[in-house]
Amino acid sequence: MSKSTPTPSAxxxxxxRLQRASGAVLARVETRLKTDGFPPLGWYDVLLELSRAEDxxxxxxxxxxxMLLAQYNVSRLLDRLAAAGYIEKLKSPEDGRxxxxxxxxxxxxxxxxxxxxxxxxxxxxxxxLLEPGDAETLWNVLGRLVR
Amino acid sequence: MSKSTPTPSAxxxxxxRLQRASGAVLARVETRLKTDGFPPLGWYDVLLELSRAEDxxxxxxxxxxxMLLAQYNVSRLLDRLAAAGYIEKLKSPEDGRxxxxxxxxxxxxxxxxxxxxxxxxxxxxxxxLLEPGDAETLWNVLGRLVR
DNA sequence: TCAAGATTGATGCACTTGCATAAATTTTCT
DNA sequence: AGAAAATTTATGCAAGTGCATCAATCTTGA
Numbered sequence: 001m002s003k004s005t006p007t008p009s010a011x012x013x014x015x016x017r018l019q020r021a022s023g024a025v026l027a028r029v030e031t032r033l034k035t036d037g038f039p040p041l042g043w044y045d046v047l048l049e050l051s052r053a054e055d056x057x058x059x060x061x062x063x064x065x066x067m068l069l070a071q072y073n074v075s076r077l078l079d080r081l082a083a084a085g086y087i088e089k090l091k092s093p094e095d096g097r098x099x100x101x102x103x104x105x106x107x108x109x110x111x112x113x114x115x116x117x118x119x120x121x122x123x124x125x126x127x128x129l130l131e132p133g134d135a136e137t138l139w140n141v142l143g144r145l146v147r
Numbered sequence: 148m149s150k151s152t153p154t155p156s157a158x159x160x161x162x163x164r165l166q167r168a169s170g171a172v173l174a175r176v177e178t179r180l181k182t183d184g185f186p187p188l189g190w191y192d193v194l195l196e197l198s199r200a201e202d203x204x205x206x207x208x209x210x211x212x213x214m215l216l217a218q219y220n221v222s223r224l225l226d227r228l229a230a231a232g233y234i235e236k237l238k239s240p241e242d243g244r245x246x247x248x249x250x251x252x253x254x255x256x257x258x259x260x261x262x263x264x265x266x267x268x269x270x271x272x273x274x275x276l277l278e279p280g281d282a283e284t285l286w287n288v289l290g291r292l293v294r
Numbered sequence: 295t296c297a298a299g300a301t302t303g304a305t306g307c308a309c310t311t312g313c314a315t316a317a318a319t320t321t322t323c324t
Numbered sequence: 325a326g327a328a329a330a331t332t333t334a335t336g337c338a339a340g341t342g343c344a345t346c347a348a349t350c351t352t353g354a
Binding site: 206207208218219221222223226239242244245246 | 331332333334335
């Protein structure tokens with residue numbers, strides 16, 4: 001039984017470092033996007049989800065689940081994206097309560113324009129700091145946390 | 148040279164999962180703290196730093212560096228902590244511009260009161276999901292990201 | 295069928311964060 | 325010493341987030 005569980009302090013240290021590292025790297029990546037005049041990563045994530053979706057359209061509740069955001073945050077994020085013309089809100093045909101959100105061509109253009117910057121930022125602030133095999137290791141270990 | 152760098156997609160996937168996993172686990176831990184009537188984790192972190200510091204006192208600029216927070220966020224977080232009585236602000240003796248922030252006995256009491264909840268939350272939402280060795284693995288890999 | 299309950303999405307209000315900038319020193323450099 | 329630059333902290337204002345709650349619709353089940 002002595003090895004069935006990590007040392008408490010090792011686990012707490014890993015927890016602390018997880019929060020610190022992910023926060024620091026995220027901040028650096030966001031800074032690069034902003035420096036290049038792009039909107040925050042959350043905008044990119046929504047547009048990316050839409051671009052992958054059937055008919056480039058999703059319900060807000062789907063976006064909420066995929067992005068792990070609170071309902072009211074999704075609602076307002078979509079407001080901002082719609083106001084900027086990157087998505088459009090349509091009445092949902094199958095559900096009278098709901099809305100459908102569709103990627104516009106401007107949204108698709110933004111997605112394409114952001115990608116090189118985003119990719120370069122992740123590479124510089126994340127990928128290049130790792131050693132071979134680290135990405136796979138992280139992916140595996142962190143997979144246990146996402147359920 | 149073929150193996151000197153991870154596959155781009157493996158790195159991007161690891162990046163995405165890092166953000167998702169750390170965000171999700173953080174949210175769950177914060178929820179537990181709030182459910183038990185405690186303030187956010189940021190408050191705990193400040194109090195913990197102070198409790199470890201010489202004379203339980205730090206300059207705001209030190210807290211800023213240790214917690215990787217923006218200067219104005221530190222300034223206001225300390226305002227809230229002082230208003231709640233958990234710290235006190237003193238004129239810095241060595242630097243006329245600066246302030247010194249000292250943990251009060253109420254702050255120390257809060258720190259002690261939060262710890263069991265915090266520890267249990269991390270254990271339930273993080274530690275228990277890991278397998279033996281994962282904590283050390285994470286700590287090592289993530290160490291490359293914190294510089 | 296139809297009332298009770300669950301789901302979807304929006305919104306008012308308070309609080310927090312980000313940005314730009316100010317004010318008071320301290321440090322550096324000539 | 326004295327001017328210029330850097331550091332430390334605070335703050336007004338705009339924007340984003342969390343909470344509670346509402347209105348509309350869909351689903352369930354007697």
